Amino acid sequence: MQVPFETTIPVRDSCLCLHAQRAARAIARRFDVALKPAGITSGQFSLLMSLNRPEPPKLSSVAALLAMDRTTLTANLKPLERRRLIKTAADSTDARARLLRLTPAGRAVLAKAVPIWLHLHAEIERELSDPDGLRAELNILSKSGDRNGVAK
Template identity: 35%
Template sequence: MDANSGTNVTPEISSGGTCNSYLVRRVDRHLNAVYDRALAGTGIRTTQFSVLRALALEGESRISTLAATLGMDRSTLSANVKPLVRAGLIEVTEASDRRARDVRITEAGRTTLEGAMPAWIAVQESFESAMGHESARALRKLLAGTLTWDGA
C-alpha cells in the first residue's frame, strides 16, 4: 500500500507502465503532435485532415454518420467542423428531415486536402520506416482489434 494515498499503487502502475488506457492516450497525444507538426504548413491539423479525408472518400455525410466513421462523439466532431466551415473547406446544411445536418467537402477543402497529402504521406512513411513495416502493420491490427472490445 502507498502510505500517502492508502491505495495499492506500485510506481510502475502510477507512472502508467501497465495501464493500457494511459499508454494509448499518451501515444495518441504524441502521434497527434508529430502529425500536427508535419501538417503545420498546410493550415489544418491532424483531426481536421481526418474529417476532410473522410468526406473526400465517402462524399456527403450526416454529422452523426461522420462522427461514427471517425470514432468521435458529435461534440468533438462539431469542434473540428466549425473552423473548417469558417475556412470554407466544408459546408454543413440542414438535412431534409430537419433533425439532422449533412456535411460535405468543398472544392477549397479538396484543394487543401490535396496540398496536405504530401506532408501526411511523408510522416506516415517516416513512422513506417522507424517502426518497421511489419511492426507498424501489426500495431494497426492490434489497435483495430481493441475497437471490438467492450470491456466485458
C-alpha cells in the same frame, strides 16, 4: 484512504490506456508540425479526409468513424466552417440529419496535405517493427469500445 505510491509504478509501466494516450499525443504532435504548411492540424486532416467521399456523409456517420460524440464533432467542425473548408446542409431525406461536404477550398487544403501525410506516415511506419499488427490490435480495441457503448 490513499493509494500507495507502490501502486503508481506498475500502473505507469503497464497501463494500456496511458501508453495509447501518450503514443497518440506524440504522433499527433508530429503530424501537427508536418501539416502546418497546409494550414491544418492532424485532427482537422482526419476530419477533412473523412468527408472526402463521392456523396456527402451524415454527421452521425462521421462521428462514428472518428469515434467522437456529435457535440465534439460539431465543435471541431466550426473552425473548418469558418474557414469555408466544409459546408453543412440539412439532409433533404431526413430533416433531422446534417450532411457534411468539402468545399473547393477544403479539397485544395486536403490536396496540399495528403503528400505531407504520406511522407510522414511512411516514416512512422518504418520506425515500427509491425505496423500492420499494431493497426490490427488498435482496431480490435476500437471495436471493443463500440461494443461497450463507448464510441457511439
